[in-house]
Amino acid sequence: MSTATVVTAGPIFPAALRAEWTKIRSVPSTRWLPLVTVVLIAGAGALVDAFVAEGQRREDGAEYDAFTLVHYGVNFGQMALVAFAVLAVASEYGTGTIRASLAAVPDRRVFAAAKLTVITAIALATAIVSSLACTLLARLLMPAGDISLTAAETWRTAFGQVAYLVLLAVVSAGATFVLRTPMAAMGLLMPLFFLGTAALTAIPGVREVARFLPDKAGQRIMRLREFNAYELDPWIGIGVMALWGIAAVAAATTVIRRRDA
Template sequence: MSSTRVLRSEWTKIRSVASTVWTLGLAVVVTIALGMLISLLVKNDFDNLSANERRAFDPTFISFAGMSLGQLAMIVFGVLVVSNEYSTGMIRTSLAAVPQRGKFLFSKIAVATALALVVSLATSFAAFFLGQAMLGDHRAALGDTGVLRAVIGGGLYMTLIAVFSMGVAAMLRSPMLALGILMPFFFLISNILGNVPATRKVGQYLPDQAGSKIMQVVSPIDDDTPYGPWGGFAIMVLWVVVAVAGGYALLKKRDA
């Protein structure tokens, strides 16, 4: 089967499964709505901030507060894109139609990544503009130093979360097992490791901790990370490459 036909087939699979479409929609709604709410709350409480808190005030990053939950929907999207065929048993049919397993996996990831990128960039820009509207006089402008990089970075961050999840799902095959590992890892374990002083130096190299750096315009006062926005982004990309490579290696090795 030609590469074009494989890509078209993967696109048909993704858009025909309601759960994958719904998870993308949920990521958009949650990210934007929570970002607007947090921005409004911060605006109303701005006068109570200390001098140090005002110096570290980052209106751009505040508008992305909803990504902490929106990324969970992107995780579900990434897992479902890869593991749906395993849970339904369609993987045997798919691999019979496309016996080149590398072409099969990377076509699936390429189509899902392109879709995730479009949705994530649109979500990031919407979250920024609506969040800044909620901040009123404390807002940032897209032309301010570092802001455009942070907004585009927000879209790239959410996309990479989805791709990382695809790689993990390809390794584990089971959607329940993949979600059972990824959800607590990003929502709980990573936050604990990144905020506890004894483990902070380890936590700052986890994919979400490092990747989210690209969305910051103003560094926190107590920030001691040894890398900048693009350095953190590179660390996240490395995690994604390892996950996808692991998924490919296991797909080649195992039976369907």
């Protein structure tokens, strides 16, 4: 797919944004994965709210944290969002259209900024919809008193879900710029986010370091209480994940400037 005719019409960055938006909408996988993300997060969360909340309340007693269930669907839907971010970057390398894109946008920093901006904007819209759906469904399905739409903690955890998902997409996209291929990126990110962290946090002496991994740090803001003494404070945790996002963007910008297409 050549984008030269798209990005040269008008100022380069707005034109590059339009080109990236067109490319993402033109590929079925990247077009539908954000919707799949919302369905998985909201659907899995609704099932947990409806069938698990009452039993969990009795089991946990005074330690019961309803928000671990409200946002539980993130554990499933985030896989689709990671896949979206990876494919939005790697598909051009796989098809070879990256050469046409870079010919149309000679300043590679502009190209990377445009692609990351569009990915982030789509991730933001996806995250807002999924977070609102989780919160409202929890209010309808969970036992009375578990969730209040006027409580500050309800909207703090809802904001936390949005922030976490957006940063997850940024980290995934940045890593894919470095790794280039979807197989390499998914091979690193999926075990890291969904298997590696859980395994590492179970090992004494290692878990104190593993708490700084992006998913472990970022997910803390979606809960009210700690499960373990070594967990980070919610706001510190999302700040740590933001640093991972900044590092991923910096790495992506450096690599695309120095490496041949």
